[in-house]
Amino acid sequence: MARKTAVGAAVVALLSGLLVAVVNSPAASAANEDCRPDGLYRTGGVDTPYCLNYDTDGREKIGANRRVIGYFTGWRHGKNNQPAYLVNNIPWNNVTHINYAFAHVDPQNRISVGAQNANNPATGMEWPGVAGAEMDPALPYKGHFNLLTKYKQQNPSVKTLISVGGWAESGGYINEAGDRINSGGFYSLTTNADNSVNTSGINAFADSTVQFLRTYGFNGVDIDYEYPTSNADAGNPLDFQLANARRAGLNRSYQVLMKTLREKLDAAAASDGKYYMLTVAAPASGWLLRGMEVSQATQHLDYVNIMSYDLHGAWNKFVGPNASLFDDGKDAELAAGGVYGAAQYGGIGYLNTDWAYHYFRGGVQSGRINIGVPFYSRGHRNVVGGTNGLWGTAVGSNCPQGLTACGDGAKGIDNIWHDKENGRELGAGSNPLWHTKNLERGIAGSYIGQYGLDPATDPEDRLTGTYAPHYDSTLTAPWLWNNDKKVFLSTEDERSIGAKADYVASKGIGGIMIWELAGDYAWNAAKGENFIGTTLTNTIKQKFAAAGPYGNKKSPQASPAERLDVKVDFVEFPLGDNNYPISPKMRITNSSTQTIPGGAEVQFDYPTTAPPTMAQQSGWTLSVIRSDHTGPNNIGGLKGDFHRVSMKLPSWQNLAPGATADVALSYQLPISGPSNYTITFGGKTYGITQDYARGGGTTPPPTTTSATTTTTTKPPVCADAPWDRAKPYGGGNTVSHAGQRWRAKWWTQGEEPGTTGQWGVWETLGAC
The missing domain is CATH 3.20.20.80 (Glycosidases)
Known part of the structure; x- marks a missing residue:
């Protein structure tokens, strides 16, 4: 967000990271702990x-x-x-x-x-x-x-x-x-x-x-x-x-x-x-x-x-709303990228x-x-196609510094909040909303000279044509369309x-x-303009004024009263455009005094912004056991907040105190979290301290039997050669990967076993 510039290549969008686990601070007073928001990190040793x-x-x-x-x-x-x-x-x-x-x-x-x-x-x-x-x-x-x-x-x-x-x-x-x-x-x-x-x-x-x-x-x-x-x-x-x-x-x-x-x-x-x-x-x-x-x-x-x-904006050619509330399944930028037609995206529009x-x-x-x-508004000029400009295109030239391709951003009277680069106006269709209200009324505005506009010498600074208002109720997005100038201003x-x-x-x-x-705007009767x-x-x-209190709970289900000191990090993300499918390793560290036995079930939520197709490639058992959103798309909004995942440690892998275990995950659209973890073994379910749930503290589980306190053993060794991303494989070839054997149904190269699905090239032959 910034001093808003038309150069917004890759505009919008942040947040990230590595999960950090800190045990509940014993120094926090009961009174202050009662007020801490659910999930907010607690600084150790500080009241x-x-x-x-x-x-x-x-x-x-x-x-x-x-x-x-x-x-x-x-x-x-x-x-x-x-x-x-x-x-x-x-x-x-x-x-x-x-x-x-x-x-x-x-x-x-x-x-x-x-x-x-x-x-x-x-x-x-x-x-x-x-x-x-x-x-x-x-x-x-x-x-x-x-x-x-x-x-x-x-x-x-x-x-x-x-x-x-x-x-x-x-x-x-x-x-x-x-x-x-x-x-x-x-x-x-x-x-x-x-x-x-x-x-x-x-x-x-x-x-x-x-x-x-x-x-x-x-x-x-x-x-x-x-x-x-x-x-x-x-x-x-x-x-x-x-x-x-x-x-x-x-x-x-x-x-x-x-x-x-x-x-x-x-x-x-x-x-x-x-x-x-x-x-x-x-x-x-x-x-x-x-x-x-x-x-x-x-x-x-x-x-x-x-x-x-x-x-959407003039950093590229796609003409669309600045800030639509919902997807309509017609976003030209997403359509050009194959988002709606690609099964792995679940038809989910993400702008x-x-x-x-x-x-x-x-x-x-x-x-x-x-x-x-x-x-404020954003917009294009010389728009081609679309419906009253919406989802049309506007190809620019003489792009801002750093961009080799750009859209044709609106200028002059359609861009009074413009930025400059080397003394040159950057086209963006950037205006306060009070100016767009005046354009809608056919009023140039008494203030345009203060922004450097001179209608007497520059045709782009003149008020011409009619700015007709339009509204799309699916997108929840209004805009102005000047058919004479082919100018689209999202408002x-x-x-x-x-x-x-x-x-x-x-x-x-x-x-x-x-x-x-x-x-923000208001009609000024004395000036005869907004x-x-x-x-x-x-x-x-x-x-x-009529709204109730906002939501104050992270999880749709109550957090278990007993919690283990367990830390979950996400590591080894491929960088940038190589990060697709999104394939980090989930690293689980047991910092408690108890061994988490093989076969223990870890559950967590991840948001419905990605389809319910998360998979693993490490020989664990993983399934999505609940989805709050189902359907072919998200037109009109996602129906719910979470997918719930159940994941089980392999039977041969105990997680002793201080030990870590990695599981390679794969999913198709970005997620935050995951969050709302539980761990179940020995007939009990525990939360983890890293979720920073309100109330309570770290409660160790009862001492487990020797069967659940053995040290981690090595996974079984696969006889087949490990899968190699660079190597071509023909139909019938077998490989080992993530603790399992796989057979290729036809020729393939670079497709990772465990990610191609039931109808894909690799079929599992079971654990090694």
Whole structure:
């Protein structure tokens, strides 16, 4: 999410990682533990004051039923002769959280908003003569931060967070002259040149973040890192040279960053008597999330803000909605990629808000998720085909730096919130929604000159043609179509925002995140045009007034009271585009004092964002025993949250205390989690400490018999030669793989036994 740029190659979409297992802290007081959200990581040895931020049901104290999180940007300060959106313009009665965008990582790996001087909008600017923007003289800083602190004192239920990164400043920062410095940002902060974790940089950043929150009175930090994915050419093209060389280490180091921030914020909270929040802006794109492995960083987060927008835009030729709620089975980009016709995808379209919500639901409860809505448009020009432009194509030329192919982004009067590159307008169809409302009415707007438009000299800046409104109820997506210019602008309005608010309420989702508040609209009768207003935040507030409490439980079933100290990691993901089918190893480590015997059953949930076809290639027994979503597609939304998996250790493999076991998995679309683990043996079922379920602690099972405490034995040895990916095999050839014998039905090469299904080339001949 960022200073929104048309360059959004691979826009949208984050979160990832390696599961971290820490035993329940005995230092946590009973009172604070009663308030800790279900599944939130507990920092060992720290009595974190959860009850300052959460009630005894683990729900956030927000003065409302659901969150309304508005991003407030530092650059709409009015000193550039453009319309100002200052702190006094925020609808404080309509929001629960405000995220200030953006701070950045400085060359010393510290959080920064630049030097404190009179030109710094965060800490130094003043707005004399602007009613409501008077500085509080008691504070040692000025600028937006002064006003945020002042207004928060008047609205104590509203929380403020500092957001770090964004599109332009994840891999660098904008200096005082407005130039981007390609310093490395999060990429070099988290990894060294050899792809190892840069722990010194991470610690420097985390320590400086704690001090920053203390200095400026923020309630927490929001990390908008775009993106720690292993996919090449993801994120800002200006970062490709540095980021692509470090892809192998980004996900691993991202987990360390999140864990370090969580632990240092918890320690500061215990010391200061003030709870500090940790949140992220996370991508919604299935392509980006595939390269982020599994989103187990979520255990460290108070909540996830999903960037469920920029799902289509001028970074490619496919014309579609910016932020559709559901898939309609017709997405031109997915159709071109064969998603709908390929059986392995289950017909599941993954460029929509509902898919992104269910992805993160696999790792956290619904109440720790907020869906993103855009208060801005995106669009193309010279559109060919489609229905009133929808699902047409628009092929561009003279692409932004770093892109060899792109779409034809709308420009001129259809792109007033444009970014520039080397002095050249980047076409994106990027506008505040108040401007799109004026286009719909045939009004150019009295403000266009403030954005550099000159209709007298540039035909692209002139208002021509008619912008007809359209709405697709399956997608829950509105747009404007100018048939004369062949311009498509994806928008939002009261109908679509109201439908999304209803969706949030019905699913028990935590709330809505808005990028950005300055795009909201209202009719200004004095000006005879739409301008900055509160129409959409009013709509959200009214919808949420009738909503009940958000969902506060991770698992659909109660967590067992007794828990084993067991750790589950996901390791050895192939990188980027090689990660298909998605094929990590699940590594189970028994850190308890008891042996887990061969034949023990491990169950877990994974989200319905992937079809119920998960398989293993390690000689274990694995089956999907329940699916909350079934069907040929996800048109209109996924029907439920989870698939439940049953997996059994081989009879010959006991897991002694301190021992680990790997099982190779395979699945077709990205998942977060898995979560909600249970382990059953000896007639009892246990949870695992790593799920951080509310209540209770680690309870060892009874001492088992000698039959269940034997050490791990080696698997049987297969007589057939091991399968070789590079070797061709003819019909009738046999191989060994994952503890089983396999026979080829016909010629094959590169197809892994155990992944080709009942009707595929390999048939099993049983265990060796």
